[in-house]
Amino acid sequence: MLNYYELDATGWGSPFLLVPEVTNVDEETLENLIHSDASDFYISAASPLGIPFNNYKKSTAELQRVERIERGRPGSPCKKKFLVSNTEFTSEPICTASREYQDLKIKQLKSQGLSEEQYESEYRKVTEKLCLCEGLCTSAYIKNDILKPRENKAVAICPGPNLAYFSRVFSLDEMVKHIYGKLNLLHGVSRPSIFVNELKLYVDYLKKDIVQHMKSLDAKKIKQLEKFKEQLLLGIEYYKKLIGHINNQTEQYLKKLLDDLLEIEAMLRQVIIGDVVEA
Numbered sequence: 551m552l553n554y555y556e557l558d559a560t561g562w563g564s565p566f567l568l569v570p571e572v573t574n575v576d577e578e579t580l581e582n583l584i585h586s587d588a589s590d591f592y593i594s595a596a597s598p599l600g601i602p603f604n605n606y607k608k609s610t611a612e613l614q615r616v617e618r619i620e621r622g623r624p625g626s627p628c629k630k631k632f633l634v635s636n637t638e639f640t641s642e643p644i645c646t647a648s649r650e651y652q653d654l655k656i657k658q659l660k661s662q663g664l665s666e667e668q669y670e671s672e673y674r675k676v677t678e679k680l681c682l683c684e685g686l687c688t689s690a691y692i693k694n695d696i697l698k699p700r701e702n703k704a705v706a707i708c709p710g711p712n713l714a715y716f717s718r719v720f721s722l723d724e725m726v727k728h729i730y731g732k733l734n735l736l737h738g739v740s741r742p743s744i745f746v747n748e749l750k751l752y753v754d755y756l757k758k759d760i761v762q763h764m765k766s767l768d769a770k771k772i773k774q775l776e777k778f779k780e781q782l783l784l785g786i787e788y789y790k791k792l793i794g795h796i797n798n799q800t801e802q803y804l805k806k807l808l809d810d811l812l813e814i815e816a817m818l819r820q821v822i823i824g825d826v827v828e829a
Contacts, residue, residue: 564709574690588714596680598647611685611706625649626681647679
């Protein structure tokens with residue numbers, strides 16, 4: 551990154567979640583992160599603002615979201631109101647992760663005469679939204695013992711996928727030495743390139759988006775999905791050309807990178823967007 555793209559600096563984020571000296575991760579979440587694998591990290595549509603972001607399946611906030619759905623009470627109480635934005639049903643903006651919005655939206659879905667499959671698909675999209683105002687700060691509250699008695703204890707956290715390859719708590723000294731090549735914290739760990747890991751997340755997201763809209767595809771959505779697929783394929787071509795410029799890795803590493811890219815490319819080309827569903 552520094553040499554090829556001539557960046558002034560690069561940054562590390564997610565691995566520092568396993569460094570208690572410098573990040574506010576509560577003990578339960580820390581323990582869960584240590585024992586996670588790549589399948590626990592994914593790109594989600596959980597943001598109330600509709601922005602895709604990295605999510606973590608084992609977070610207590612995600613588990614609480616699912617438990618509320620199972621109890622027939624989807625959505626969260628909206629107390630902080632930092633992400634209120636929707637006026638579909640109300641004059642004052644409300645949050646799409648709130649119990650108020652999800653209750654109103656689900657009632658609307660029930661009145662539309664949708665097929666069972668269409669209803670389930672739309673229901674999942676509504677209830678996937680997660681309260682981030684509380685969830686993203688709760689870990690710091692718990693670790694510093696400032697969580698108030700009646701505040702929600704569920705923790706939301708959004709690490710990148712490469713965290714899966716770090717499997718214990720580290721000191722700040724260890725992590726810094728790893729970053730600068732003085733210590734290898736991943737000795738013996740088979741880890742794909744960061745480009746490959748990010749690419750897999752986007753391909754998984756595309757496939758998930760296709761499944762969610764399978765019964766309600768229109769020309770506009772198909773065009774959007776085809777564009778997404780096309781951009782991913784262009785990205786793969788860029789990565790393949792980039793391999794020739796990587797001069798600080800072994801031949802074995804570069805071969806593995808190319809093999810991974812070719813495998814994802816073949817899988818992506820087999821993804822069929824579908825035909826337009828007639829109105």
